[in-house]
Amino acid sequence: MLAFLIQRVLQAIFVMFVVALISFSLFHYVGDPVLNMLGQEATEADRAALRARLGLDQPVVVQFYHFIVNAAQFEFGISYRSARPVTDLIIERLPATLELAIISAIFAVVMGIGLGIYTALRRRSWLSRFIMTASLIGVSLPTFLIGVLLIYLFAVELGWLPAFGRGQTVRIGDWWTTGLLTSSGLRSLILPAITLGLFQLTLIMRLVRAEMLEVLSTDYIKFARARGLSDRVVNLRHALKNTLIPVITIIGLQLGTIIAFAIITETVFQWPGVGALFITAVRFVDVPVMAAYLMMIALVFVVINLVVDLLYYAVDPRLRAQGGGK
Amino acid sequence: MLLKKTLLASAVIGAMLATAAHAETLRWTRSADSLTMDPHSQNEGPTHSVNHQIFDTLLYQDMDVEYQPGLATEWHVKEDEPTVWVFKIREGVTFHEGQSLTADDVVFSLNRARHEHADMRGLLTSISEVRATDDFTVEVVTHEPNPLLPNNLTNLFIMSREWAEEHGVEEPQNYAAGEETHAVRNANGTGPFRVESREPDVRTVFVRNDDYWGIDHYPLEISRLVFTPIESASTRVAALLSGEVDFLQETPVQDIERLGSADGLKNEQGAENRTIFLGMQMGAATLETADTDDNPFADRRVREAINLAVDATTIQTAVMRGNSEPAGMIAPPFVNGYTEEMDEVLPADLDRANELMAEAGYGDGFRVTLQCPNDRYVNDEQICQAVVSMLARIGITVDLAAQTRSLHFAELARGEYDFYMLGWGVPTMDSEYVFNYLYHTKQDDLGTWNFTGYSDERVDELTVAMGQETDEEARNEMIAEAWQIVHDEIVYIPIHHQMLTWSMRDDIDFQVQSENTPHFKYLRFNN
Numbered sequence: 001m002l003a004f005l006i007q008r009v010l011q012a013i014f015v016m017f018v019v020a021l022i023s024f025s026l027f028h029y030v031g032d033p034v035l036n037m038l039g040q041e042a043t044e045a046d047r048a049a050l051r052a053r054l055g056l057d058q059p060v061v062v063q064f065y066h067f068i069v070n071a072a073q074f075e076f077g078i079s080y081r082s083a084r085p086v087t088d089l090i091i092e093r094l095p096a097t098l099e100l101a102i103i104s105a106i107f108a109v110v111m112g113i114g115l116g117i118y119t120a121l122r123r124r125s126w127l128s129r130f131i132m133t134a135s136l137i138g139v140s141l142p143t144f145l146i147g148v149l150l151i152y153l154f155a156v157e158l159g160w161l162p163a164f165g166r167g168q169t170v171r172i173g174d175w176w177t178t179g180l181l182t183s184s185g186l187r188s189l190i191l192p193a194i195t196l197g198l199f200q201l202t203l204i205m206r207l208v209r210a211e212m213l214e215v216l217s218t219d220y221i222k223f224a225r226a227r228g229l230s231d232r233v234v235n236l237r238h239a240l241k242n243t244l245i246p247v248i249t250i251i252g253l254q255l256g257t258i259i260a261f262a263i264i265t266e267t268v269f270q271w272p273g274v275g276a277l278f279i280t281a282v283r284f285v286d287v288p289v290m291a292a293y294l295m296m297i298a299l300v301f302v303v304i305n306l307v308v309d310l311l312y313y314a315v316d317p318r319l320r321a322q323g324g325g326k
Numbered sequence: 327m328l329l330k331k332t333l334l335a336s337a338v339i340g341a342m343l344a345t346a347a348h349a350e351t352l353r354w355t356r357s358a359d360s361l362t363m364d365p366h367s368q369n370e371g372p373t374h375s376v377n378h379q380i381f382d383t384l385l386y387q388d389m390d391v392e393y394q395p396g397l398a399t400e401w402h403v404k405e406d407e408p409t410v411w412v413f414k415i416r417e418g419v420t421f422h423e424g425q426s427l428t429a430d431d432v433v434f435s436l437n438r439a440r441h442e443h444a445d446m447r448g449l450l451t452s453i454s455e456v457r458a459t460d461d462f463t464v465e466v467v468t469h470e471p472n473p474l475l476p477n478n479l480t481n482l483f484i485m486s487r488e489w490a491e492e493h494g495v496e497e498p499q500n501y502a503a504g505e506e507t508h509a510v511r512n513a514n515g516t517g518p519f520r521v522e523s524r525e526p527d528v529r530t531v532f533v534r535n536d537d538y539w540g541i542d543h544y545p546l547e548i549s550r551l552v553f554t555p556i557e558s559a560s561t562r563v564a565a566l567l568s569g570e571v572d573f574l575q576e577t578p579v580q581d582i583e584r585l586g587s588a589d590g591l592k593n594e595q596g597a598e599n600r601t602i603f604l605g606m607q608m609g610a611a612t613l614e615t616a617d618t619d620d621n622p623f624a625d626r627r628v629r630e631a632i633n634l635a636v637d638a639t640t641i642q643t644a645v646m647r648g649n650s651e652p653a654g655m656i657a658p659p660f661v662n663g664y665t666e667e668m669d670e671v672l673p674a675d676l677d678r679a680n681e682l683m684a685e686a687g688y689g690d691g692f693r694v695t696l697q698c699p700n701d702r703y704v705n706d707e708q709i710c711q712a713v714v715s716m717l718a719r720i721g722i723t724v725d726l727a728a729q730t731r732s733l734h735f736a737e738l739a740r741g742e743y744d745f746y747m748l749g750w751g752v753p754t755m756d757s758e759y760v761f762n763y764l765y766h767t768k769q770d771d772l773g774t775w776n777f778t779g780y781s782d783e784r785v786d787e788l789t790v791a792m793g794q795e796t797d798e799e800a801r802n803e804m805i806a807e808a809w810q811i812v813h814d815e816i817v818y819i820p821i822h823h824q825m826l827t828w829s830m831r832d833d834i835d836f837q838v839q840s841e842n843t844p845h846f847k848y849l850r851f852n853n
Contacts, residue, residue, distance in 0.1 A: 031732030035739055037501070039369030040763070041448030043771045049442065054501060082526055083362050083499040084506045148560050155568040163564040164556050165528070270556045272528040280527065280557065283701070285732045 008309055012302045019298040020071060023291055024064050033080045033285040054080075067291065076292035081284040086292045090274055095176050096166055097266070097273030101258045103189055104197035108258075109251055112201045113244075116208025120216065121235060135202040143261070147195040147268035154191060162188045164270040196265040200254055207250060211243040252308055256301045350851055351550040352834075354844075355562055356575035359527045359555040364509040365483035366439040366446045367498040372555075374481045375575075375843050379532055379551065380422075381483035381515030384413055384432065385476055389839045389848050391599070391660055391755065393476070397427065397484055397516065398464075401476055408471040408796055415462040419539045422520045425486045429458035434487035434496075436466070444498040449478040451771070452793075470794045473801065477754035489514045518544065518847040519551055529554050544847040551846055566591065566829055573834065575844060577827040579649055579704055585829040595649070596838035598826035600751040601656045602703055604636070604696075604713065604819040606744070609779015613744040615695035615725070622694075623744070627686040629816040634682070635720045636713055637674035638821050645708045650822040655809065656750055656760055658823045660840060663757030663805040668813055679720045691721025697746040698726065699734040704824055710747055741777055748775070749824070753841070757805045761789040765812050780817045784808075 034047050034056070051057045055066065070076065076086035115135075119128040138146075155163035167184030169177040179185025215221065216239055224234045263275035270276065274293060281289035360376035361368045378386070384398035397416050404410040419427040436456040439446040452475065455467040468475060490496050493508035513521050518540065519532035532551040540546075554571065556562040559578040566574045567588060577585060577593065586593045606623040607613060613621050622628045638652035652671040657664050683689060698710035707728040714724040724745075738746055752759050766773035766789045767781035788808040795801040812818075826838050835850040 029733075031730070032736035032739065033732075035735050036732060037368075037445070039445050039448060040775065041369065042445065043448065043774055045771070046448065050501075078501055078505070080501065081361055083364070083367065083501065083510050084526070088506070148564075151561060151564045155570070156564050159568055163568050163570055164561050165554060268558050268561055270554075270558065270561055272525070276557070277527070283730070283732070 004313060005310070008306055012306055015302050016295070016298055017068070020068055020291075020295060021064070023294040024067055027285075027287045027290065028060070030282070030287075030290075031285045033287055036284050037080055071291070071295055076295075077288040079281075079286055079289050081281065081286040081289070086288045089277060089289065090292055090296065091175050093272055093274045093277050095178065096271060097259060097262050097275060099178060099180065100189065100192055100196060100265070100271060100273060101255070101262055103193045105200070105251070105255055105258055107193055108197040108200035108204055111197075112204025113208050113247070115201075116205040117212060117235070117240065119205070120209045120212035123213075131205075135205060138198050138202045143195060143199070143264045144268050146198060147191070147265060150191045150195060151268070161191055163191075166272055192265050192269040192271050195268065196258060196262060199261075200258060203254070204247065204251065207247055208243060211246060212239060215239045215242050249308065252304060256297075256304045259300055260297050349549045350547060351552060352548045352573055352846065352849065353552045353554065353571040354573045354575070354846075355554050355556050355565060355571045357555065357557055357559070357562065359553075360530075362499065362510050363513040363521070363524070364495070364499050364507065365485060365513070365515075366435070366441070366444040367509075369445040369448065369481070371842060376530065376553065377483050377513075377515075378481075378517070378843055379519045379846055380513045380517045380521060381485070382419075382517050383482050383484065384415075384479050386480050386845070387755075387839070387841055387843070389837050389845060391840045393480070397432070403471075403473075403796065404465070409468050411466045411468070411472075411475050413464045413466065415464060416539060417462055419516050420537060421486045421489065421514050421516050422535060423486070423489060423514045425488050425514075427484070427486070427516055428461050429464045430461075431487050432456075432464045432484055433458045434490065435484045436464075436482065438485065438490070438496065438498065439482055441497050443500045446482060449482070452478075471796050472794065473796045473798075474754055474756055474758060474793070477756060480753070484516065486514055518546055519548075522550075527555060538847075540847065545850045546847050547850055548846055572831045573836070573844075574829045575842070577829045579647060579827075582647070582649060582827050582829075590832055591829055592832040594828045594830065594836065594838045596826055597651060597658050597660070597840055598751075598824040598842060599658050599660075599753070599840045600703075600749050600824045601653050601658060602706075602709065602747065602749045602821045602824060603653075603656055604632075604821065605746050605748055605778050606632075606819070607777070607779055608817075609781065613694060614742070615693075615744050617693040618688075622686070622688055622692050625686045625688075626816060627682040628688060629819070631679040631682040631686070631720055632717065632722070633816050633819050634672060634675045634679040635716050635722075636819055636821065637716055638671050640674070640716075641709055641712050641821060645705055645712050646822070646825075649704070649825045649827065651825060652822045653820040655813065656764065656818060656820055657752055657757055658840065661752045661755050661757060661760075663802070663809060665806075665809070668809055674716075676719055683720050683722075688721070691723060693723040693725070694745050695725040695727055697734060697737070697743045698728040699731045699747065700728040702731040702734070703747075703749045706747060709821060738777060743777060746777070750775070751841075757809065758789070758792045761785065761808055762793065765789065765808070765817060778817060780812075780815070782811060782815070785811055 034050050038046055038050060055063060074087060078084065079086050079089055115131055119131055122128050151163045154161045165188055166179050167188035168182040169179050169185055170181045171177050179189055221234060221239055224238050262273060263278060265271065266273045266275035267279050277289060278293040358372040360373040361370055362373060365377050365381055382396045384396055385393050386396045388394045397419060398413040399416050401411060401413045404412050415429050415432055421427065433456050438444065440450050440453060452468045452472045453466055454469050457465050459465055466475060495507045495509040499507050499510060511524055518535055518538045520535050522531040522533045524530045530553045534546060534549045556565060562574060563578065563581045563585065565571045566585065582593055585591050606629065608623040610621055612619060616622065642648060642650045642652050654669045654671050696710055696713065698706055700707040710726055710728060714726050717724050737743065750764060762772060763775040765776060765785055767786050768776045785808055788804045792801055792804045795804065826842055828838050830836060833852045835852050
């Protein structure tokens with residue numbers, strides 16, 4: 001067990017190092033931050049002086065070494081755009097992204113499982129067919145278009161929901177802010193959560209439906225029916241339990257995707273999360289923010305994968321046999 | 327008890343309504359937030375726009391871009407000392423936190439803006455010393471006589487020395503220090519609004535400063551100003567349509583018509599202080615991207631042919647939907663030195679252009695790459711696409727490379743381009759600024775944005791002279807001569823002056839300001 005754990009953690013560290021290397025090399029192709037930081041009246045001498053102050057005149061290897069050493073201590077320097085420490089910026093904006101991601105995930109899971117079960121059990125009803133067709137449209141429309149359409153329908157035409165922002169937020173503790181406690185915060189959450197969760201919803205729904213159909217045709221379900229158990233017990237106790245095992249794995253893996261995909265939704269709705277922060281940083285060539293964001297997303301994926309691996313290891317005895325651990 | 331409180335409260339509110347001029351909230355949006363509240367560390371439009379609400383400058387450009395006294399009541403060059411400007415400071419002004427304004431605060435602010443970490447430095451390089459001669463007089467000494475000094479101070483905000491010392495922000499933010507200073511998110515100015523709260527990139531709330539020195543002089547009808555930047559253009563427009571904001575700065579071209587015809591909304595339009603043009607590398611022996619072994623741009627006839635082929639009027643109608651002003655010179659109408667005949671647009675003439683190409687020995691044309699930004703100017707990429715098809719008609723095959731602004735300007739600054747698009751504004755409202763940056767030979771601190779290789783001794787001479795000549799008539803003659811030279815030489819291919827559109831609720835009375843700086847103290851409500 002321990003050997004397996006150490007091996008996995010070392011792999012994770014290696015992955016992080018590679019991400020750092022890739023993201024760091026990318027920054028040499030995104031433009032010159034100094035041009036954005038200084039106005040048009042600045043002279044070449046001013047620019048050179050600022051480059052020197054930022055350490056951008058040093059050899060790439062030296063810059064990368066400093067970057068890695070600092071990143072290992074969660075230290076990403078100061079944002080070129082807003083002159084504030086990057087770590088503060090990210091911590092300040094993380095609650096908005098996490099709240100949006102979690103609400104979207106709950107929406108996607110609840111609706112996805114519910115619709116998945118319904119379409120599996122009532123395969124031939126016209127409502128099921130309609131849901132399946134609509135889900136195809138949901139999968140094929142790009143996120144930003146869904147967002148814009150929702151804004152025009154619910155904010156501009158109907159005037160029911162806000163088009164942008166997070167509404168009034170309430171501060172909890174030192175760094176967490178939430179929009180869940182005010183009516184404007186809740187209303188602001190609806191459209192972005194639907195936009196971000198729609199793709200996951202259709203994915204989960206189709207997965208649940210397929211698994212459910214497979215499970216329903218197995219022998220033990222037939223046997224349960226033969227025993228005269230009611231449909232409800234058969235479908236929701238026996239069948240659903242076995243359906244959900246692979247689904248839970250997928251949901252875990254998708255959580256990282258939701259956080260990463262929040263970039264587009266946050267940009268459309270001006271949602272003050274880390275995704276919007278990243279997009280703004282790209283436009284400004286705010287290298288410290290871009291680097292920190294990419295590292296953070298990589299960390300999320302690495303941690304989720306690590307947890308999933310360890311859970312499988314705990315659950316599946318076949319993996320332990322190869323590991324040779326005790 | 328409760329009843330008594332309620333009665334008391336309503337009495338207080340009643341009294342407030344009786345005295346308050348107006349209690350109206352204005353919700354304002356644009357694409358970008360201010361970068362920092364530190365008034366000297368950034369020289370950037372959206373940052374100045376926010377700071378103009380909180381701070382004052384010695385003088386400023388009003389909604390008609392006319393110079394108006396701010397914290398200085400008058401200014402003049404000192405008798406017998408052409409290198410000294412004297413500013414009389416307004417008396418009885420207080421900062422939001424109660425400190426009184428004196429000449430010492432002005433000296434402190436100007437010197438702070440000259441610090442090596444201040445981006446505002448670039449506008450103050452002519453200054454050698456700033457001193458207070460008494461409590462309300464400041465003298466600014468320049469290395470050489472500088473007739474334009476006041477024009478460089480319109481975005482130079484005045485801070486309180488006492489406040490800066492109290493919070494340890496005597497120097498502007500240093501990025502290398504790795505920490506945030508108090509001035510990045512806090513501000514104490516003398517301006518018409520105080521900051522009530524600020525969340526960078528999310529929301530900044532301002533409240534009217536009822537002790538403002540100009541309270542009787544300006545309408546100041548807004549009691550509360552809420553600024554929420556929205557980066558996505560369609561969302562920004564949706565927010566105005568849905569009534570979540572009242573005032574939209576920089577309306578996207580594709581939405582101008584729609585917002586103009588929407589119920590309860592209107593557009594205000596005016597010329598923007600920015601001219602869009604094309605530059606050509608004419609100084610190099612050969613071009614990087616051309617298929618010729620010489621440099622076609624070095625031949626004036628080729629440049630003239632391009633000028634005749636690029637049809638600004640068609641670009642105005644087909645690309646800009648009428649929202650531009652075709653240009654013949656790189657200076658908008660309100661700049662000193664502008665003349666209508668120089669700005670006249672030549673009608674496109676393909677026959678003459680083809681003739682010129684043949685005379686220059688490029689009858690079969692040539693191939694070259696045009697570099698454009700795609701997220702900097704209004705419809706920048708579409709303009710370049712139009713240019714590509716227009717130049718194809720005189721045999722020039724143009725490969726278009728459009729990319730994001732940060733890459734475009736980085737590569738441009740490294741001098742890697744043969745043929746490129748650029749836009750230029752004239753913040754000092756004087757032609758000297760254009761010659762200084764775009765036409766002077768590129769050397770040291772001059773010609774920093776001249777990537778054409780153009781170099782003319784007489785133009786260089788005139789550029790330096792017009793920066794120091796204090797006799798207005800002589801100076802204007804120099805400016806006219808310099809414009810004539812670069813106009814005859816066809817150094818750049820001007821396309822158009824950008825138009826600026828602001829959209830707002832139709833009960834708001836507010837004109838477009840050409841610098842794109844809304845001074846909300848001028849805004850009135852018609853209700």
